Amino acid sequence: MPLAPEDSVTRLGGVGPALAARLEKLGVRTVQDLVLLLPARYEDRTRVVPIGSLQPGQRAVVEGEILLAEVVRRRRPMLVVAFGDATGMLTLRFFHFTARQQQSLARGARLRCFGEARAGQRGLEMVHPEYQRAEPEEEPEAPALTPVYPGTEGLTQARLRQLVRLAWRALGQTLPELLPPGALAGRGLPSLDEALRLLHQPPPDEDVAALESGHHPARQRLALEELLAHQLAMRALRYRARRQAAWPLPGGPLVDRFIAALPFALTAAQQRVIAEVRRDLAAREPMMRLVQGDVGSGKTVVAAAAALQAVASGAQAAIMAPTELLAEQHHGNFRGWLEPLGVGVAWLSGSQPAAERRAALARIAAGEAAVVVGTHALFQDGVEFARLALAVIDEQHRFGVHQRLALTDKGTSAGRRPHQLIMTATPIPRTLAMATYADLDTSVIDELPPGRGEVRTVAMPESRRAEVIARIREACAAGRQAYWVCPLVEESDQLQAQAAEDTATLLAETLPELTVGLVHGRMKPADKERVMRAFKAGEIHLLVATTVIEVGVDVPRASLMIIENAERMGLAQLHQLRGRVGRGSADSTCLLLYKPPLSPTATTRLAAMRETNDGFRIARTDLELRGPGEVLGVRQTGLLSFKAADLARDQALMPLVRELADALLQRHPDAVAALTTRWIGVATRYGQV
Structure with missing residues (x-):
């Protein structure tokens, strides 16, 4: 009976806990994950090369007969095989071998080997080539390029290829099509089944450069579906946020008094973003707003205005920074700005003396400290807020998603969750923001304060x-x-x-x-x-x-x-x-x-x-050079990990992704969960707010 796509790889024959642990390092947990493990490159093993024509450094398939096999005992045993065809001789060396392997590599056996030819002491040799018995009566398989998969220690390419074939057969040679009927009409993209078959077994005349670069229609078909799954997950996150309740924070004259007392005038961009934040905070649903601003654009003032709106509404605000240096600077700024207005500011960090920490915790729990600035210490056990209604996370990409959730959990009570203001000085290209932060409203401070030197x-x-x-x-x-x-x-x-x-x-x-x-x-x-x-x-x-x-x-x-x-x-x-x-x-x-x-x-x-x-121009170039995981720093957060897609390469797919997301949510909602499970899995607590 065929297995279900979500079944564990341990349901496959020969896959025990040790092999499953190795596969998990490649992000493979289910049978479906194996089929979606895409090759990194391809090798042409469809042509047998005469041994006599081999050149050093050439990777090739050779076929011939074992003329001699012996174990040479030096510092460690080594299996040495003399191997030849009508055109020449080749030495095969195996530093790691079993008794069974030694028996199979006996004189007279015919082999087909693949490896890299190297110059040795007695002519060309191959070290640990892949090989199989060459049986003359065997019916040849349809020629195909050989896939080379992303590897991990303890898993050979031959074993990975075998496991992918095993998974494909166990699924009944297909995966269900989840895109709406006609979604790909006129797009020049194959069906999911056609794409997967071609990617795992491309014919020898296929465009290898397009396959390996990801621009081939088969790879684009999978990238489209994966980007769609991420878009749907983020839309679901946003939808759940809109259904939850927050403490409405109407604010009052305190914010205006703060702005009037500043020793500098706000830029038009700062004024615009503060207005957007003030409108969100007054609503009964949780604000989830990302504020992007280049280095020195004045995001901290925006955060202070938001915090004061919470304070003026009788609530508390927490500002979390990734390093003690940055948190301390925020603390100094907030004290200088807010304490003259009669607002208590507390400081929490992991390196605080015990007595100082106890005093801060008491002030926070009693509500005497309306604004709390700190590092990861803010969401540790023992930190109790009187009424936390706003969480400000600075340099969001330096925190894991669960750390952000841990802070907002501190303010969840009576069915209400805190508002979130997320700030980053890492400008994010629009395409990347659409794919990665589709759950957030985005504000951009695209103007630097006047009077700055060049x-x-x-x-x-x-x-x-x-x-x-x-x-x-x-x-x-x-x-x-x-x-x-x-x-x-x-x-x-x-x-x-x-x-x-x-x-x-x-x-x-x-x-x-x-x-x-x-x-x-x-x-x-x-x-x-x-x-x-x-x-x-x-x-x-x-x-x-x-x-x-x-x-x-x-x-x-x-x-x-x-x-x-x-x-x-x-x-x-x-x-x-x-x-x-x-x-x-x-x-x-x-x-x-x-x-x-x-x-x-x-x-x-x-x-x-x-x-x-210009930070946005810099970010676009960085995205092209390094990819989204490095730009956002999210490889540690578990949020953005693509199997088929590449946001720098696949930006042109995003309009179609958004179009398909709308169609699925409106007319095919039953496919949404299946798509997100296929590409992202079930561990999506980051989808909470």
Whole structure:
């Protein structure tokens, strides 16, 4: 009897707990998952190559007879097989072999082998080739390219191919079609069944480049369905949010008093976004709004206005940041802005002294602290809010989805959930936002405050380090400050990156007239904060740091940023680091030190940094270079993991995805759950709000 698509792989013959655990590393848990495990590339094994024509480095199929097989005992036993055809000889070497394998590789046996030919001591050889008995009376199978699947330790390609075939047979050679009838008419895309058959067994004349790049219609057919499943999951999330209740927060004059007291005028973009947030907070359904704003665009003011609207309505607001440095900066800003208005602000972090933490917890539970700023400590056991009605999550992509839920759970009571304001300084291309944050309303702060200095970006080879040091001396003599960013804390032969600690020592020796500070991720939080406070106060001229300063540190007098080994960093990270300068009115410079020669990708990254300061242009380039998981930082969250789709490659499918999502929800709602289960699985608690 055929198996159901959702049946566990352990229902397949020969798949026990150990093999199932290996398959799970590939994201394969069900029989259907095996069929949806798509090849990463293909090999043409349809032609048998004469042994005499083989060249070193060539991967090929050869067929011949075993002339001699023996176990050679040196440091470890090795099975050596002399193998030949009418045109030449080849040695097959097996460093790992069983007694049964040794028996099967006996003199006179005919084999068909596939492997890479290498130059050996006695001519060409293949090490651990794939092989099978070549039986003359066997009827040849229809020729097809051989799929090469994503691998994991303990699973050979031959075993993976066997398991995919086994799963395909167990499902009755097909998967049910879930798209509406006629959905693909005129689109040039095959049915699901046709697409899967072609992807797993393409004919030899198929366009391999299109298959491997993902542009083949068969791959596009699967990408379309997977993007549709994610879109439907996000729509369901949004629908559930709209059906839930929240505390309406009408606010009052407190927000206007706050804005009027600011020592600067809000930009038009900030005013627009604050108005959108105020409207959402006054509603009886939970706000779920993503605020995107480039580095330095003023998102924190928007968060403060939202928090005050909650406070003016008799509720509490929590602001969660991913690092203690960023959380502490928010705490300082919120205290400076809100305490003069009579609003109590509390601070919670993992490194707090016990007595200070107990006092903060008591104030929060009693409602005396209307605004609470902190790190992950906000959603830990023992934290009780009097009436949490707004959760603000900064740098959302640095938190796991369940961490966001854990914070909102703190405010769920009487059938009501807190409003959510999610902020990110990582600009997200529109296509990516549509696919990934379809559950959220989106606001964009697309304007920087006036009076900011220009930031110029220059890329320089590390051989010009002396010039860079002279620039630091000159800038600091003029009353400015500088960052020197190193990617690693300790020496690493593999990465050959200059260690931050050694760099700080060398720079202090080279620039004895300057005070040099050091911050890295292995320091105690209190020590990091002490150094950062001294830098912000101007007591440190030059701060040597790892990428812990990537997010949130605001030092207006810092006008020079040196990023060492810039070629090793991602584009989004480089842009975030650059955002640490240009916070004041003076023009600033970001120097990207690199070690030549540059790879094509590194060349593109550095060119993009030189050409623009626009975070959205940077994000589009980063999406094309690295893919959505890296741009959003969600590979750890479990939210965005695609099997067939690639958001950078498949952007053109999104209009059709939205069209099909509308059609399914209106006319074929029974297919929605099946689609999301097929591509995303059942573990979708992130679909809550």
